[in-house]
Amino acid sequence: xxxxxxxxxxxxxxxxxxxxxxxxxxxxxxxxxxxxxxxxxxxxxxxxxxxxxxxxxxxxxxxxxxxxxxxxxxxxxxxxxxxxxxxxxxxxxxxxxxxxxxxxxxxxxxxxxxx
Amino acid sequence: xxxxxxxxxxxxxxxxxxxxxxxxxxxxxxxxxxxxxxxxxxxxxxxxxxxxxxxxxxxxxxxxxxxxxxxxxxxxxxxxxxxxxxxxxxxxxxxxxxxxxxxxxxxxxxxx
Numbered sequence: 001x002x003x004x005x006x007x008x009x010x011x012x013x014x015x016x017x018x019x020x021x022x023x024x025x026x027x028x029x030x031x032x033x034x035x036x037x038x039x040x041x042x043x044x045x046x047x048x049x050x051x052x053x054x055x056x057x058x059x060x061x062x063x064x065x066x067x068x069x070x071x072x073x074x075x076x077x078x079x080x081x082x083x084x085x086x087x088x089x090x091x092x093x094x095x096x097x098x099x100x101x102x103x104x105x106x107x108x109x110x111x112x113x114x115x
Numbered sequence: 116x117x118x119x120x121x122x123x124x125x126x127x128x129x130x131x132x133x134x135x136x137x138x139x140x141x142x143x144x145x146x147x148x149x150x151x152x153x154x155x156x157x158x159x160x161x162x163x164x165x166x167x168x169x170x171x172x173x174x175x176x177x178x179x180x181x182x183x184x185x186x187x188x189x190x191x192x193x194x195x196x197x198x199x200x201x202x203x204x205x206x207x208x209x210x211x212x213x214x215x216x217x218x219x220x221x222x223x224x225x226x227x
Contacts, residue, residue, distance in 0.1 A: 043207075
């Protein structure tokens, strides 16, 4: 079955530390891949996406993600976290469904940043 | 551009009441969708539309109706509210079904 797993429900890091949020998917082909961020009380905002080409993609706010086909992963990274990065992060995967396509969402990872 | 707007921001309903959550976008996007977000369950697709006059069900459509008479508007109707519909509702739009989705700020709904 097609699925998206974000193994970490909650992560706490110190400001200035590096960050990696994990995303694994189950799908028989190469999907479209997205990372969204949701600040408290806000809607979701796209951080970055991968459709094809270079497997290392750069996004907004200093985030990057790497698609690893062999591991079915699309992990999100940031070298130095800022307090304003505290938010909920969602991985989403676009897969083919019959003649159509659909988005499958992970359950999210909540990030807390210690000063 | 205002992007995606949703009204109201907050609403309290009694069981059995009906209401319409409004969603509008000014980006000329063909694809619009409604999600509900509940703790521990992530985002779940309620209904979506691939263009004016065309709507389809998502994974949790029961208890909700939609219509798409114009490209800009995509209202979500709760016919007879139930406590299980207490949630945060997000409207989103995109150029295509798997293009970048732009989300509204959400409507927090409490059904008593």
